[in-house]
Structures are given as C-alpha cells and as structure tokens.
Amino acid sequence: MTQPPIVEARHVSRVFPMAAAPVTALSDVSIRIEAGEYVAVVGPSGCGKSTLLHILGCVDVPTSGDVLVQDRNVGSLSDAERSRLRLREIGFVFQRFFLLPMLTAWENVELPQAEAGVARLDRRRRTAELLEYVGLASRAAHRPSELSGGEMQRVAIARALANRPRLLLADEPTGELDQRTGGHIITLLDRLHEDGTAVVVVTHDVAVAACAHRLLTMRDGQIVEGSS
Ligand SMILES: Nc1ncnc2c1ncn2[C@@H]1O[C@H](COP(=O)(O)OP(=O)(O)O)[C@@H](O)[C@H]1O
Ligand SMILES: [Mg+2]
Numbered sequence: 624m625t626q627p628p629i630v631e632a633r634h635v636s637r638v639f640p641m642a643a644a645p646v647t648a649l650s651d652v653s654i655r656i657e658a659g660e661y662v663a664v665v666g667p668s669g670c671g672k673s674t675l676l677h678i679l680g681c682v683d684v685p686t687s688g689d690v691l692v693q694d695r696n697v698g699s700l701s702d703a704e705r706s707r708l709r710l711r712e713i714g715f716v717f718q719r720f721f722l723l724p725m726l727t728a729w730e731n732v733e734l735p736q737a738e739a740g741v742a743r744l745d746r747r748r749r750t751a752e753l754l755e756y757v758g759l760a761s762r763a764a765h766r767p768s769e770l771s772g773g774e775m776q777r778v779a780i781a782r783a784l785a786n787r788p789r790l791l792l793a794d795e796p797t798g799e800l801d802q803r804t805g806g807h808i809i810t811l812l813d814r815l816h817e818d819g820t821a822v823v824v825v826t827h828d829v830a831v832a833a834c835a836h837r838l839l840t841m842r843d844g845q846i847v848e849g850s851s
Contacts, residue, residue, distance in 0.1 A: 627694040628655040629790050629821045630679050630713075635688035636844075637674050648674040649685070650844040656823060658789060661816040663832040664825045666841030672825040673794055675841070679823065680792045681709045693789075710739050714783030714820075716793040720775045722767040728754065728778045729763040735785040753781040757811060773804030780811055784820075791815060793824045797831055809834055 637649040648671045656662060656679070664672050677683035678690060681697055690697040692708055700708065709715075722731050732753050736746045754760045757777040767775050776796055783791055793812065797805030809831055816822050826832055840848040 626658050628691070629658045629660075629693060631655045631691045632675075632679060632685075633689045633691070635675075635678060635685040635690065637671075637678060637683070638686045647844050649678070651688070652844070652846055653688075654679075654839070654846060654850050656790070656821055658821055659816070659819055660821045660823075661812075661834070661836045662821075662823045662839060663835035663837070664823065664839045664841060665827070665832055666847075670841045671844040672841055674844075676715075676792050676794050676823065676825055680713050680715045680790075681705055682715060707739075710735060711786055712788055712790060714780075714785075714788040714791040716776070716779050716783045716791065716796050718795040718798045720767070720772075720779045720799075722775055722778055722782070724767050727764050727766055728759060728770065728774075728781075731767075731778055732781045732785055735782060739786050741786070749785065753784055754778075756784075757781045758807075771804070772800050773807055776800060776804075776808055777811065780808070784815070788820065790821045790823070793822070795825055795827065797826065797828050802830075805830070 632652055632654050635649055635652045639646045639648060652675060666672055678685055692712060697705060729750055733746050733750045736749060754763050757780055759774060759777055762770060762774060797808050805828060812822055812824060813834055824831055824835065832838060838849050839846050
C-alpha cells in the first residue's frame with residue numbers, strides 16, 4: 624500500500640497585489656513531500672521560501688494551482704475545515720517564535736490542544752510530555768520574556784507538536800539564535816524526524832541543511848533543484 628504524499632503543491636503561484644506592481648512570490652511550483660521526509664529549503668532572501676512554507680502549511684492560499692494535504696484538495700475546504708486541518712495535521716515554527724507573551728510556556732503549549740478540543744487530562748499529560756521532550760520541564764511556569772531565545776524556540780517547537788502533526792514546517796528556526804543554541808534546535812528536528820514526523824525546514828544555516836535528506840533550492844519564486 625502506498626501512502627499519499629503528506630502535502631503536495633501542483634502548479635502553485637502566489638502573486639501579491641501591490642500598489643506599484645504585483646509581486647510574484649511563487650511561480651508555477653510543484654512539489655511533493657512524502658510522509659516522514661526531512662527536507663531543507665534554501666535560496667537567497669526574497670526568493671519565495673517563506674511563501675512556499677506558508678502555502679504548504681495552509682497558512683496562506685495560492686493565487687492559482689492546488690495544494691493537497693494527504694490527498695485532500697485544500698482549495699475545496701471551507702475556512703473552518705482548513706483551520707481544523709492545519710491544527711490537526713501541521714505544526715508551524717516561525718523564525719521569531721510568535722509565542723503569546725501573556726501565557727506561560729505550559730499555557731502556550733496547551734492552547735492549540737484546547738483549540739482542537741483535547742480533553743483536559745490528556746492536555747495536561749501531553750503538555751508535560753512535550754516540555755520534557757524539548758528539555759524545558761523546569762521552565763513550564765515561565766513567560767516568554769523570562770526565557771532565552773533558544774528556550775523560546777523550543778517552546779515554539781513543543782507548541783507546534785501539540786496535536787501530534789505528521790508534518791512540521793519550520794521557517795529559519797535557528798535564524799535568531801547563536802550557533803550552540805541553534806545546535807539544540809537541530810538536534811530536536813533530527814529527533815522528530817527519527818520519530819517519524821515529516822520535517823520541512825527553511826534555512827540559511829549549512830548545519831541545518833546538512834541534516835536534511837533532500838535539499839530544495841529556490842530562486843526567483845521557483846524550485847530550481849531538488850523538486851523530485
Ligand atoms: N505579504 C506580502 N505582501 C507583499 N509582498 C510579499 C509578501 N510576502 C512576501 N512578499 C514578497 O514576495 C517575495 C518572496 O518573499 P518570501 O517568501 O518572504 O521570501 P524568502 O522567505 O525567500 O526571503 C519577496 O519579493 C517579498 O517581498
Ligand atoms: Mg523568509
């Protein structure tokens with residue numbers, strides 16, 4: 624039995640309508656990410672890496688073309704269905720963490736589970752397990768302002784994993800971190816991949832790219848290498 628790709632983009636373009644002139648961030652991109660893959664996306668600033676990640680993660684929708692998550696065409700879903708799919712199947716880690724500043728590490732990790740309707744006791748167990756997984760059990764009660772950059776990023780990863788997604792997307796997750804702290808994040812991504820999660824990571828960091836099993840190179844809104 625062959626599994627469908629975990630996410631697939633077919634002839635996807637994304638044009639941002641701007642006052643001066645429209646910006647084509649992605650131009651006819653087709654890509655399949657299989658279950659359990661470990662993919663790095665590289666390319667110069669402005670080439671469309673973040674836009675591609677947002678579209679694969681159903682955070683943004685293409686101007687034309689199709690996105691399929693486990694063979695379901697995302698374009699045919701309602702906004703509510705798309706949000707649900709994203710909440711359940713996809714974890715997203717941003718370069719600047721985007722933790723909620725008023726919530727503790729524990730609460731940041733618990734929130735997406737509450738949104739997905741996970742029962743309180745299960746949430747509690749899962750949150751403890753995740754903070755343990757990222758090595759931050761002792762920081763559960765800390766707010767983001769009381770954490771280092773590396774710790775914030777580990778909380779963000781724990782949050783992204785809250786609902787056991789089969790796909791983790793990370794946009795320059797070590798971009799704001801020093802080398803040693805970035806090393807912890809790389810180790811965490813490796814472990815996730817070993818545990819069976821598909822990982823797609825946008826990076827400038829050669830150490831991150833070296834860990835991936837497939838390298839996609841982008842230029843001017845297109846994948847110029849590694850798409851199959
Ligand atoms: N929300 C937006 N509105 C207008 N233009 C955007 C927006 N997001 C990205 N772009 C433009 O699309 C292109 C690709 O951006 P992006 O995907 O962020 O590149 P990268 O992540 O590779 O640096 C850039 O020219 C950028 O200015
Ligand atoms: Mg970017």
